[in-house]
Amino acid sequence: MSEGAPTPGGRVVIGGSTGFMGTYLLPRFREAGRDVVTISRSGADIAWGDQGAIDRAVDGASLVIGLAGKSVNCRYTPENRAAIFRSRLDTTASLSTAIARAETPPALWVNSSTATIYRHAEDRPMTESTGEIGRGFSVEVATAWERALFADDLPRTRRVALRSAIVLGHGGVLGPLRTLARLGLGGTQLDGRWPVSRARRAAGTGHDVGARGGRQHFSWVHVEDVARIIDFLEVHPELDGPVNAAAPNPVDNREFMATVRREAGVRVGPPMPRWMLELGAIGIRTETELILKSRWVLPEKLADAGFAFAYPELDAAVRESFEVPVVA
Numbered sequence: 001m002s003e004g005a006p007t008p009g010g011r012v013v014i015g016g017s018t019g020f021m022g023t024y025l026l027p028r029f030r031e032a033g034r035d036v037v038t039i040s041r042s043g044a045d046i047a048w049g050d051q052g053a054i055d056r057a058v059d060g061a062s063l064v065i066g067l068a069g070k071s072v073n074c075r076y077t078p079e080n081r082a083a084i085f086r087s088r089l090d091t092t093a094s095l096s097t098a099i100a101r102a103e104t105p106p107a108l109w110v111n112s113s114t115a116t117i118y119r120h121a122e123d124r125p126m127t128e129s130t131g132e133i134g135r136g137f138s139v140e141v142a143t144a145w146e147r148a149l150f151a152d153d154l155p156r157t158r159r160v161a162l163r164s165a166i167v168l169g170h171g172g173v174l175g176p177l178r179t180l181a182r183l184g185l186g187g188t189q190l191d192g193r194w195p196v197s198r199a200r201r202a203a204g205t206g207h208d209v210g211a212r213g214g215r216q217h218f219s220w221v222h223v224e225d226v227a228r229i230i231d232f233l234e235v236h237p238e239l240d241g242p243v244n245a246a247a248p249n250p251v252d253n254r255e256f257m258a259t260v261r262r263e264a265g266v267r268v269g270p271p272m273p274r275w276m277l278e279l280g281a282i283g284i285r286t287e288t289e290l291i292l293k294s295r296w297v298l299p300e301k302l303a304d305a306g307f308a309f310a311y312p313e314l315d316a317a318v319r320e321s322f323e324v325p326v327v328a
Contacts, residue, residue: 011062011063012063015040015095019068020167020171024169025227025230039091048068048091055097059105065111066092068092069145072287074286074287088145093151096149099154107237108159109149111162112145114145114163114164115165122215128241137203138293145161146161163297165244165250165297167221169320169321189253190272191212207292215252215294219296221247232302232307247312248309250298257269259314277292
């Protein structure tokens with residue numbers, strides 16, 4: 001069997017099948033000849049809340065993938081914070097319940113997590129063995145999500161928390177960034193002072209000043225490599241627990257934005273100071289933490305197991321993400 005090739009046969013259950021990762025994985029598994037059952041709030045084989053149907057789908061499956069969760073690309077209002085937690089914890093608990101009830105439980109359950117679980121890192125990279133858990137709202141979400149994954153006693157199912165870095169690909173985060181670059185707003189994103197209210201500080205949603213000069217680290221991974229990592233996990237039973245899904249060559253924000261501009265055919269872009277980023281984030285209903293936190297993450301477990309990335313370098317990953325998909 002070649003590296004990364006899916007195990008022949010074996011039903012796959014994808015929870016959260018209509019998001020960015022789910023829509024990438026679904027045709028890939030079906031093209032490999034696998035039976036796939038999808039779960040989502042709408043537009044899937046099964047709707048969340050239909051526990052009986054979820055139980056039947058999971059029983060006898062070989063692989064369960066949990067991807068469900070409200071996007072964190074929003075303002076962290078109390079309502080959105082509650083929805084971010086609920087959408088992750090409820091769906092993870094539903095999959096765990098189905099696996100616990102199964103007569104023939106799946107051999108592997110891969111559940112989404114996030115590399116933002118680690119602290120803001122400017123001094124050294126975070127790995128599964130040496131990484132330090134951070135603080136704040138996003139970290140609380142990630143740690144609660146992983147607790148839900150490992151909460152139940154499931155002795156016949158190997159569980160992996162896939163701590164994904166920023167995922168690049170068609171339809172991901174690069175689309176809006178390319179548009180900004182073409183508008184002349186694709187410069188280095190600079191941290192700096194900005195007032196944080198007492199309420200936001202108490203909620204853990206206020207970003208404190210971090211790396212200067214656009215030197216915040218940017219860990220990333222191409223969507224094709226995330227899919228290949230899941231394939232790899234199926235045939236490497238020694239891998240369990242947290243696994244960092246991050247390319248081996250992270251960059252800083254200065255280099256990342258320069259790459260986006262270059263691949264978008266834009267020669268220059270003025271630096272974007274913190275005040276401008278904050279006002280823009282309010283306007284488009286998102287948070288600056290997503291671009292100002294220094295995420296320096298390395299895939300230690302995958303490297304030790306011999307996984308080879310298809311996109312180890314940023315240039316090729318961004319270039320492929322900007323290409324127009326070929327429609328058969």
